[in-house]
Amino acid sequence: MSTAEGRADEDFRLGAPPPLIESGLLDYVLPRFSLKTGIRVEVVALDAGGDILLAPDAEGPRVFDGRQAKWRMQINTPSHEGAARFADWLTSEIGQRTVTSYEVEGAAPFDLPKADEREVAEVSFDGDADLGHDLSVAHCARCHAVSEATRMNAMASTPSFAVLRAMADWDRRFQTFYILNPHPAFTQVEDVTEPFPINRPSPIAPMEITIDDLQAILAYVSGVEPADLGAPIEHQ
Template sequence: MLVLLPVLGNAGDRDFRLNAPAALVDSGLLKHLLPRFSLKTQIRVELVEGAAEVALVPEGEGVAVFSGVGATWRMQVNGAHGGAARFAEWLTSDVGRRTLTSYQVDGVQAFTLPAEEAELDVAVSFAGDAAEGLKLSSVHCGRCHVVSEANRMNAIGSTPSFFVLRTMRDWHRRFQSFFALNPHPSFTQVAEVTEPFPANRPSPIAPVEITLDDLDAILAYVNQLKPADLGAPIKHQ
Protein backbone atom coordinates (compact mmCIF):
# COMPACT_ATOMS: atom_id res chain seq x y z
CA MET A 1 0.00 0.00 0.00
CA LEU A 2 1.30 3.44 -0.96
CA VAL A 3 0.33 6.35 1.27
CA LEU A 4 0.76 9.78 -0.25
CA LEU A 5 -0.97 11.79 2.47
CA PRO A 6 -1.63 10.24 5.89
CA VAL A 7 -5.19 10.16 7.10
CA LEU A 8 -5.40 11.69 10.55
CA GLY A 9 -8.31 11.22 12.89
CA ASN A 10 -11.90 10.61 11.93
CA ALA A 11 -12.65 12.81 8.93
CA GLY A 12 -16.04 11.24 8.26
CA ASP A 13 -17.18 11.77 4.71
CA ARG A 14 -14.24 13.96 3.64
CA ASP A 15 -10.98 12.01 3.43
CA PHE A 16 -11.00 9.24 0.85
CA ARG A 17 -8.92 6.55 -0.85
CA LEU A 18 -7.63 6.70 -4.44
CA ASN A 19 -6.56 3.71 -6.52
CA ALA A 20 -4.26 4.17 -9.53
CA PRO A 21 -2.02 1.80 -11.54
CA ALA A 22 1.73 1.82 -10.97
CA ALA A 23 2.37 3.51 -14.34
CA LEU A 24 0.39 6.57 -13.25
CA VAL A 25 1.87 6.60 -9.74
CA ASP A 26 5.41 6.34 -11.14
CA SER A 27 4.78 9.27 -13.49
CA GLY A 28 4.77 11.63 -10.49
CA LEU A 29 1.50 13.28 -11.50
CA LEU A 30 -0.35 12.32 -8.33
CA LYS A 31 2.41 13.72 -6.13
CA HIS A 32 1.86 16.96 -8.02
CA LEU A 33 -1.96 16.94 -7.97
CA LEU A 34 -3.03 15.55 -4.62
CA PRO A 35 -1.14 17.87 -2.23
CA ARG A 36 -2.49 20.86 -4.15
CA PHE A 37 -6.04 19.52 -3.93
CA SER A 38 -5.61 18.87 -0.19
CA LEU A 39 -4.19 22.34 0.39
CA LYS A 40 -7.21 23.85 -1.32
CA THR A 41 -9.89 21.71 0.33
CA GLN A 42 -8.36 20.30 3.55
CA ILE A 43 -9.39 16.85 2.28
CA ARG A 44 -6.67 14.20 2.58
CA VAL A 45 -6.24 11.49 -0.04
CA GLU A 46 -4.82 8.05 0.69
CA LEU A 47 -3.29 6.34 -2.35
CA VAL A 48 -4.04 2.62 -2.08
CA GLU A 49 -4.02 -0.64 -3.95
CA GLY A 50 -7.44 -2.26 -3.96
CA ALA A 51 -10.91 -0.97 -3.09
CA ALA A 52 -11.18 2.81 -3.10
CA GLU A 53 -13.75 5.60 -3.39
CA VAL A 54 -12.02 6.94 -6.53
CA ALA A 55 -10.11 5.05 -9.21
CA LEU A 56 -8.09 6.37 -12.16
CA VAL A 57 -8.02 3.79 -14.94
CA PRO A 58 -6.52 3.78 -18.47
CA GLU A 59 -9.62 2.22 -20.07
CA GLY A 60 -13.22 1.24 -19.36
CA GLU A 61 -16.04 3.30 -17.90
CA GLY A 62 -15.66 6.68 -16.27
CA VAL A 63 -15.13 10.33 -17.15
CA ALA A 64 -12.09 11.07 -19.34
CA VAL A 65 -9.98 13.52 -17.31
CA PHE A 66 -6.49 13.60 -18.85
CA SER A 67 -4.14 11.94 -21.33
CA GLY A 68 -0.54 10.84 -20.84
CA VAL A 69 1.72 7.83 -20.29
CA GLY A 70 0.23 6.28 -23.41
CA ALA A 71 -3.43 6.37 -22.32
CA THR A 72 -6.51 8.51 -21.81
CA TRP A 73 -7.21 8.20 -18.10
CA ARG A 74 -10.73 7.89 -16.77
CA MET A 75 -12.01 8.71 -13.31
CA GLN A 76 -14.45 6.36 -11.59
CA VAL A 77 -16.21 7.53 -8.41
CA ASN A 78 -17.49 4.49 -6.55
CA GLY A 79 -20.58 5.32 -4.51
CA ALA A 80 -21.71 8.59 -2.97
CA HIS A 81 -18.87 10.13 -0.96
CA GLY A 82 -18.48 13.84 -0.21
CA GLY A 83 -14.70 14.03 -0.44
CA ALA A 84 -14.56 11.92 -3.59
CA ALA A 85 -17.25 14.07 -5.21
CA ARG A 86 -15.28 17.21 -4.30
CA PHE A 87 -12.16 15.75 -5.93
CA ALA A 88 -14.11 14.90 -9.10
CA GLU A 89 -15.45 18.46 -9.22
CA TRP A 90 -11.98 19.96 -8.64
CA LEU A 91 -10.15 17.80 -11.19
CA THR A 92 -12.62 18.75 -13.95
CA SER A 93 -12.71 22.44 -12.99
CA ASP A 94 -10.59 25.15 -14.61
CA VAL A 95 -8.29 25.22 -11.56
CA GLY A 96 -7.85 21.45 -11.56
CA ARG A 97 -7.14 21.36 -15.27
CA ARG A 98 -4.56 24.15 -15.00
CA THR A 99 -2.90 22.24 -12.14
CA LEU A 100 -2.87 19.10 -14.28
CA THR A 101 -1.41 20.69 -17.39
CA SER A 102 1.23 22.59 -15.40
CA TYR A 103 2.94 19.33 -14.41
CA GLN A 104 6.22 18.95 -16.30
CA VAL A 105 8.95 16.35 -16.53
CA ASP A 106 12.35 17.74 -17.54
CA GLY A 107 10.67 20.95 -18.63
CA VAL A 108 8.12 19.22 -20.87
CA GLN A 109 4.36 19.08 -20.23
CA ALA A 110 3.67 15.46 -19.29
CA PHE A 111 -0.15 15.32 -19.38
CA THR A 112 -2.81 16.98 -21.50
CA LEU A 113 -6.55 17.34 -21.37
CA PRO A 114 -8.45 14.53 -23.12
CA ALA A 115 -9.26 14.85 -26.79
CA GLU A 116 -12.38 16.89 -27.53
CA GLU A 117 -14.40 13.88 -28.59
CA ALA A 118 -13.74 12.26 -25.20
CA GLU A 119 -15.49 15.21 -23.55
CA LEU A 120 -18.68 15.01 -25.58
CA ASP A 121 -21.84 14.28 -23.66
CA VAL A 122 -22.83 10.63 -23.72
CA ALA A 123 -26.25 9.14 -23.27
CA VAL A 124 -27.04 8.43 -19.64
CA SER A 125 -30.05 6.84 -18.05
CA PHE A 126 -31.33 6.57 -14.51
CA ALA A 127 -33.63 4.00 -12.98
CA GLY A 128 -35.46 6.37 -10.64
CA ASP A 129 -39.09 7.47 -10.90
CA ALA A 130 -39.08 10.73 -12.87
CA ALA A 131 -42.57 11.71 -11.68
CA GLU A 132 -41.46 11.31 -8.08
CA GLY A 133 -38.30 13.22 -8.97
CA LEU A 134 -40.37 16.20 -10.07
CA LYS A 135 -42.23 16.20 -6.73
CA LEU A 136 -38.99 15.93 -4.75
CA SER A 137 -37.31 18.64 -6.83
CA SER A 138 -40.25 20.98 -6.26
CA VAL A 139 -40.21 20.41 -2.49
CA HIS A 140 -36.46 20.41 -1.84
CA CYS A 141 -34.84 22.30 -4.72
CA GLY A 142 -37.61 24.66 -5.79
CA ARG A 143 -36.90 26.94 -2.84
CA CYS A 144 -33.85 28.24 -4.73
CA HIS A 145 -33.88 26.80 -8.28
CA VAL A 146 -36.37 26.88 -11.10
CA VAL A 147 -37.07 23.16 -11.42
CA SER A 148 -40.09 23.29 -13.76
CA GLU A 149 -42.34 25.74 -15.52
CA ALA A 150 -44.63 25.63 -12.48
CA ASN A 151 -42.18 27.42 -10.16
CA ARG A 152 -40.51 29.70 -12.71
CA MET A 153 -41.53 32.84 -10.76
CA ASN A 154 -40.81 31.54 -7.25
CA ALA A 155 -37.09 30.70 -7.22
CA ILE A 156 -34.03 32.81 -6.40
CA GLY A 157 -32.85 34.66 -9.49
CA SER A 158 -29.14 34.23 -8.71
CA THR A 159 -29.27 30.42 -8.76
CA PRO A 160 -29.16 28.48 -12.06
CA SER A 161 -32.32 26.73 -13.16
CA PHE A 162 -32.42 22.99 -13.73
CA PHE A 163 -32.82 23.80 -17.44
CA VAL A 164 -29.54 25.75 -17.45
CA LEU A 165 -27.74 23.08 -15.41
CA ARG A 166 -28.99 20.51 -17.91
CA THR A 167 -26.93 22.22 -20.67
CA MET A 168 -23.66 21.26 -18.95
CA ARG A 169 -21.87 18.15 -20.19
CA ASP A 170 -21.27 16.98 -16.61
CA TRP A 171 -24.73 17.86 -15.30
CA HIS A 172 -25.32 14.34 -13.96
CA ARG A 173 -22.07 14.39 -12.00
CA ARG A 174 -22.97 17.77 -10.52
CA PHE A 175 -26.38 16.52 -9.41
CA GLN A 176 -24.96 13.25 -8.05
CA SER A 177 -22.52 15.17 -5.84
CA PHE A 178 -24.62 18.28 -5.16
CA PHE A 179 -24.65 17.64 -1.39
CA ALA A 180 -20.86 18.19 -1.31
CA LEU A 181 -20.95 21.42 -3.33
CA ASN A 182 -21.42 24.77 -1.60
CA PRO A 183 -23.75 25.98 -0.28
CA HIS A 184 -25.54 22.62 0.04
CA PRO A 185 -23.44 20.99 2.83
CA SER A 186 -24.66 23.56 5.36
CA PHE A 187 -28.29 22.49 5.04
CA THR A 188 -28.40 19.08 3.30
CA GLN A 189 -28.57 15.62 4.83
CA VAL A 190 -28.42 12.48 2.67
CA ALA A 191 -29.36 9.38 4.65
CA GLU A 192 -26.41 7.01 5.24
CA VAL A 193 -24.05 9.36 3.37
CA THR A 194 -23.55 12.71 5.06
CA GLU A 195 -22.50 13.30 8.66
CA PRO A 196 -25.11 14.83 11.03
CA PHE A 197 -24.89 18.57 11.54
CA PRO A 198 -22.64 19.49 14.49
CA ALA A 199 -24.67 20.31 17.58
CA ASN A 200 -23.19 23.81 17.70
CA ARG A 201 -23.78 24.44 13.98
CA PRO A 202 -27.30 23.37 13.04
CA SER A 203 -28.71 24.01 9.58
CA PRO A 204 -29.29 27.74 9.03
CA ILE A 205 -32.55 26.97 7.18
CA ALA A 206 -35.07 24.14 7.10
CA PRO A 207 -32.79 21.25 6.12
CA VAL A 208 -33.06 19.25 2.91
CA GLU A 209 -33.35 15.62 4.01
CA ILE A 210 -33.31 13.00 1.24
CA THR A 211 -32.21 9.43 0.54
CA LEU A 212 -30.13 8.04 -2.30
CA ASP A 213 -33.35 6.68 -3.82
CA ASP A 214 -34.74 10.23 -3.75
CA LEU A 215 -31.61 11.43 -5.53
CA ASP A 216 -32.01 8.73 -8.19
CA ALA A 217 -35.57 9.95 -8.79
CA ILE A 218 -34.39 13.56 -9.13
CA LEU A 219 -31.70 12.47 -11.62
CA ALA A 220 -34.32 10.59 -13.65
CA TYR A 221 -36.47 13.73 -13.74
CA VAL A 222 -33.64 16.08 -14.73
CA ASN A 223 -32.47 13.61 -17.39
CA GLN A 224 -35.73 14.08 -19.29
CA LEU A 225 -35.65 17.89 -19.19
CA LYS A 226 -34.92 19.77 -22.39
CA PRO A 227 -31.74 21.84 -21.88
CA ALA A 228 -32.18 25.62 -22.02
CA ASP A 229 -31.37 27.31 -25.31
CA LEU A 230 -28.54 29.65 -24.33
CA GLY A 231 -27.33 30.55 -27.79
CA ALA A 232 -23.54 30.48 -27.55
CA PRO A 233 -22.00 27.61 -25.52
CA ILE A 234 -22.22 28.24 -21.78
CA LYS A 235 -19.01 29.10 -19.93
CA HIS A 236 -18.80 27.85 -16.36
CA GLN A 237 -16.33 26.96 -13.66
Protein backbone atom coordinates in the same frame (compact mmCIF):
# COMPACT_ATOMS: atom_id res chain seq x y z
CA MET B 1 -13.48 17.93 16.63
CA SER B 2 -10.03 19.36 15.95
CA THR B 3 -8.89 20.60 12.54
CA ALA B 4 -6.47 17.69 12.23
CA GLU B 5 -9.23 15.18 12.96
CA GLY B 6 -11.51 16.89 10.45
CA ARG B 7 -8.88 16.66 7.75
CA ALA B 8 -8.20 13.00 8.57
CA ASP B 9 -11.89 12.32 7.98
CA GLU B 10 -11.49 13.82 4.50
CA ASP B 11 -8.46 11.69 3.53
CA PHE B 12 -9.36 9.32 0.71
CA ARG B 13 -8.07 6.56 -1.60
CA LEU B 14 -7.39 7.18 -5.28
CA GLY B 15 -7.37 4.15 -7.56
CA ALA B 16 -5.08 4.28 -10.60
CA PRO B 17 -3.48 1.75 -12.99
CA PRO B 18 0.32 1.23 -13.15
CA PRO B 19 0.87 3.36 -16.32
CA LEU B 20 -0.56 6.46 -14.64
CA ILE B 21 1.27 5.82 -11.36
CA GLU B 22 4.57 5.24 -13.19
CA SER B 23 4.11 8.38 -15.31
CA GLY B 24 4.88 10.56 -12.27
CA LEU B 25 1.81 12.74 -12.77
CA LEU B 26 0.22 11.77 -9.45
CA ASP B 27 3.49 12.41 -7.58
CA TYR B 28 3.35 15.92 -9.03
CA VAL B 29 -0.38 16.67 -8.71
CA LEU B 30 -1.40 15.13 -5.38
CA PRO B 31 1.11 16.96 -3.10
CA ARG B 32 -0.12 20.26 -4.54
CA PHE B 33 -3.73 19.35 -3.80
CA SER B 34 -2.80 18.22 -0.27
CA LEU B 35 -0.80 21.39 0.38
CA LYS B 36 -3.82 23.51 -0.51
CA THR B 37 -6.44 21.48 1.37
CA GLY B 38 -4.66 19.47 4.06
CA ILE B 39 -6.32 16.33 2.64
CA ARG B 40 -4.06 13.33 2.16
CA VAL B 41 -4.54 10.98 -0.78
CA GLU B 42 -3.50 7.32 -0.74
CA VAL B 43 -2.87 5.91 -4.23
CA VAL B 44 -4.06 2.31 -4.57
CA ALA B 45 -4.57 -0.23 -7.35
CA LEU B 46 -7.76 0.02 -9.37
CA ASP B 47 -9.21 -3.11 -7.76
CA ALA B 48 -8.48 -1.94 -4.19
CA GLY B 49 -11.70 0.00 -3.72
CA GLY B 50 -10.65 3.61 -4.27
CA ASP B 51 -13.08 6.43 -3.47
CA ILE B 52 -12.11 7.90 -6.85
CA LEU B 53 -10.72 6.08 -9.90
CA LEU B 54 -8.64 7.54 -12.73
CA ALA B 55 -8.58 5.17 -15.69
CA PRO B 56 -9.26 5.11 -19.45
CA ASP B 57 -12.33 2.93 -18.93
CA ALA B 58 -13.65 4.66 -15.79
CA GLU B 59 -17.33 5.57 -15.79
CA GLY B 60 -17.20 9.33 -15.62
CA PRO B 61 -16.05 12.50 -17.37
CA ARG B 62 -12.83 12.68 -19.37
CA VAL B 63 -10.46 14.86 -17.36
CA PHE B 64 -7.15 14.78 -19.26
CA ASP B 65 -5.44 13.07 -22.19
CA GLY B 66 -2.11 11.27 -22.29
CA ARG B 67 -0.02 10.11 -25.20
CA GLN B 68 -1.45 6.60 -25.08
CA ALA B 69 -4.85 7.02 -23.41
CA LYS B 70 -7.71 9.35 -22.57
CA TRP B 71 -8.23 9.43 -18.81
CA ARG B 72 -11.59 9.52 -17.07
CA MET B 73 -12.59 10.11 -13.45
CA GLN B 74 -15.08 7.85 -11.64
CA ILE B 75 -16.38 8.82 -8.19
CA ASN B 76 -17.17 5.66 -6.25
CA THR B 77 -17.97 7.42 -2.96
CA PRO B 78 -19.90 10.60 -3.85
CA SER B 79 -20.73 11.23 -0.17
CA HIS B 80 -17.03 11.46 0.78
CA GLU B 81 -16.22 15.15 1.21
CA GLY B 82 -12.50 14.77 0.54
CA ALA B 83 -13.12 12.86 -2.70
CA ALA B 84 -15.70 15.43 -3.80
CA ARG B 85 -13.26 18.28 -3.08
CA PHE B 86 -10.57 16.56 -5.14
CA ALA B 87 -12.97 16.05 -8.04
CA ASP B 88 -13.88 19.75 -7.93
CA TRP B 89 -10.21 20.75 -7.71
CA LEU B 90 -9.04 18.48 -10.54
CA THR B 91 -11.69 19.83 -12.91
CA SER B 92 -11.13 23.45 -11.86
CA GLU B 93 -8.89 25.87 -13.73
CA ILE B 94 -6.16 25.45 -11.08
CA GLY B 95 -6.32 21.66 -11.20
CA GLN B 96 -6.25 21.59 -14.98
CA ARG B 97 -3.32 23.99 -15.06
CA THR B 98 -1.48 21.74 -12.58
CA VAL B 99 -1.96 18.70 -14.85
CA THR B 100 -0.75 20.50 -17.97
CA SER B 101 2.25 22.07 -16.19
CA TYR B 102 3.73 18.65 -15.37
CA GLU B 103 6.76 18.01 -17.59
CA VAL B 104 9.13 15.14 -18.28
CA GLU B 105 12.42 16.15 -19.90
CA GLY B 106 10.94 19.46 -20.99
CA ALA B 107 7.78 18.00 -22.55
CA ALA B 108 4.23 17.93 -21.15
CA PRO B 109 2.91 14.34 -21.48
CA PHE B 110 -0.64 15.24 -20.45
CA ASP B 111 -3.09 17.67 -22.00
CA LEU B 112 -6.75 18.56 -21.51
CA PRO B 113 -9.49 17.54 -23.94
CA LYS B 114 -10.25 20.41 -26.26
CA ALA B 115 -13.73 21.90 -25.71
CA ASP B 116 -15.02 20.76 -29.10
CA GLU B 117 -13.61 17.25 -28.57
CA ARG B 118 -14.98 16.54 -25.11
CA GLU B 119 -16.90 13.29 -25.07
CA VAL B 120 -20.33 13.13 -23.48
CA ALA B 121 -20.80 10.00 -21.39
CA GLU B 122 -24.24 8.45 -21.55
CA VAL B 123 -25.64 8.51 -18.03
CA SER B 124 -28.80 6.70 -16.99
CA PHE B 125 -30.52 6.23 -13.64
CA ASP B 126 -33.03 3.62 -12.54
CA GLY B 127 -35.21 5.82 -10.32
CA ASP B 128 -38.82 6.85 -10.90
CA ALA B 129 -38.57 10.00 -13.04
CA ASP B 130 -42.19 11.06 -12.35
CA LEU B 131 -41.57 10.81 -8.61
CA GLY B 132 -38.30 12.67 -9.15
CA HIS B 133 -40.20 15.53 -10.77
CA ASP B 134 -42.62 15.75 -7.85
CA LEU B 135 -39.78 15.62 -5.31
CA SER B 136 -37.84 18.30 -7.20
CA VAL B 137 -40.86 20.60 -7.21
CA ALA B 138 -41.51 19.96 -3.52
CA HIS B 139 -37.94 20.39 -2.31
CA CYS B 140 -35.93 22.30 -4.93
CA ALA B 141 -38.35 24.69 -6.66
CA ARG B 142 -38.17 27.22 -3.81
CA CYS B 143 -34.69 28.13 -5.14
CA HIS B 144 -34.24 26.48 -8.57
CA ALA B 145 -36.36 26.60 -11.70
CA VAL B 146 -37.06 22.87 -11.83
CA SER B 147 -39.11 23.26 -15.00
CA GLU B 148 -40.68 26.05 -17.03
CA ALA B 149 -43.77 25.79 -14.82
CA THR B 150 -41.77 26.69 -11.69
CA ARG B 151 -39.60 29.39 -13.29
CA MET B 152 -41.44 32.35 -11.73
CA ASN B 153 -41.06 30.96 -8.20
CA ALA B 154 -37.28 30.43 -8.39
CA MET B 155 -34.46 32.68 -7.21
CA ALA B 156 -32.91 34.62 -10.09
CA SER B 157 -29.38 34.05 -8.73
CA THR B 158 -29.79 30.25 -8.57
CA PRO B 159 -29.11 28.14 -11.69
CA SER B 160 -32.07 26.32 -13.17
CA PHE B 161 -32.12 22.55 -13.58
CA ALA B 162 -31.76 23.10 -17.35
CA VAL B 163 -28.56 25.12 -16.84
CA LEU B 164 -27.17 22.55 -14.39
CA ARG B 165 -28.10 19.77 -16.83
CA ALA B 166 -25.97 21.46 -19.51
CA MET B 167 -22.83 21.09 -17.37
CA ALA B 168 -20.52 18.19 -18.22
CA ASP B 169 -20.46 17.01 -14.59
CA TRP B 170 -24.17 17.53 -13.90
CA ASP B 171 -24.64 13.99 -12.59
CA ARG B 172 -21.85 14.37 -10.00
CA ARG B 173 -23.23 17.75 -8.91
CA PHE B 174 -26.66 16.24 -8.26
CA GLN B 175 -25.32 13.06 -6.64
CA THR B 176 -23.30 15.10 -4.15
CA PHE B 177 -25.50 18.21 -3.85
CA TYR B 178 -26.11 17.65 -0.14
CA ILE B 179 -22.43 18.30 0.68
CA LEU B 180 -22.16 21.34 -1.60
CA ASN B 181 -22.94 24.73 -0.06
CA PRO B 182 -25.47 25.94 0.88
CA HIS B 183 -27.28 22.56 0.97
CA PRO B 184 -25.64 21.02 4.10
CA ALA B 185 -27.28 23.69 6.28
CA PHE B 186 -30.79 22.42 5.51
CA THR B 187 -30.52 18.98 3.89
CA GLN B 188 -30.83 15.57 5.54
CA VAL B 189 -30.32 12.35 3.57
CA GLU B 190 -31.52 9.34 5.55
CA ASP B 191 -28.66 7.04 6.69
CA VAL B 192 -26.09 9.31 4.98
CA THR B 193 -25.88 12.75 6.61
CA GLU B 194 -25.45 13.49 10.31
CA PRO B 195 -28.39 15.05 12.20
CA PHE B 196 -28.29 18.82 12.59
CA PRO B 197 -26.47 19.91 15.77
CA ILE B 198 -28.91 20.87 18.52
CA ASN B 199 -27.37 24.34 18.73
CA ARG B 200 -27.43 24.82 14.92
CA PRO B 201 -30.82 23.80 13.55
CA SER B 202 -31.71 24.28 9.90
CA PRO B 203 -32.26 27.98 9.12
CA ILE B 204 -35.17 27.10 6.81
CA ALA B 205 -37.64 24.22 6.49
CA PRO B 206 -35.29 21.23 6.15
CA MET B 207 -35.13 19.07 3.04
CA GLU B 208 -35.41 15.45 4.14
CA ILE B 209 -34.96 12.73 1.50
CA THR B 210 -33.79 9.14 1.13
CA ILE B 211 -31.26 7.62 -1.26
CA ASP B 212 -34.20 6.28 -3.31
CA ASP B 213 -35.59 9.82 -3.49
CA LEU B 214 -32.22 11.06 -4.74
CA GLN B 215 -32.16 8.35 -7.41
CA ALA B 216 -35.62 9.42 -8.51
CA ILE B 217 -34.48 13.06 -8.76
CA LEU B 218 -31.46 11.98 -10.82
CA ALA B 219 -33.75 9.99 -13.14
CA TYR B 220 -35.91 13.09 -13.64
CA VAL B 221 -32.96 15.44 -14.20
CA SER B 222 -31.40 13.04 -16.75
CA GLY B 223 -34.46 13.69 -18.94
CA VAL B 224 -34.37 17.49 -18.58
CA GLU B 225 -33.48 19.27 -21.83
CA PRO B 226 -30.06 20.96 -21.28
CA ALA B 227 -30.05 24.73 -21.68
CA ASP B 228 -28.20 26.12 -24.68
CA LEU B 229 -25.27 27.94 -23.10
CA GLY B 230 -23.62 28.77 -26.43
CA ALA B 231 -20.11 27.92 -27.55
CA PRO B 232 -17.30 27.84 -24.95
CA ILE B 233 -15.22 31.02 -24.63
CA GLU B 234 -11.85 30.59 -26.32
CA HIS B 235 -8.84 32.37 -24.84
CA GLN B 236 -5.94 33.45 -27.03
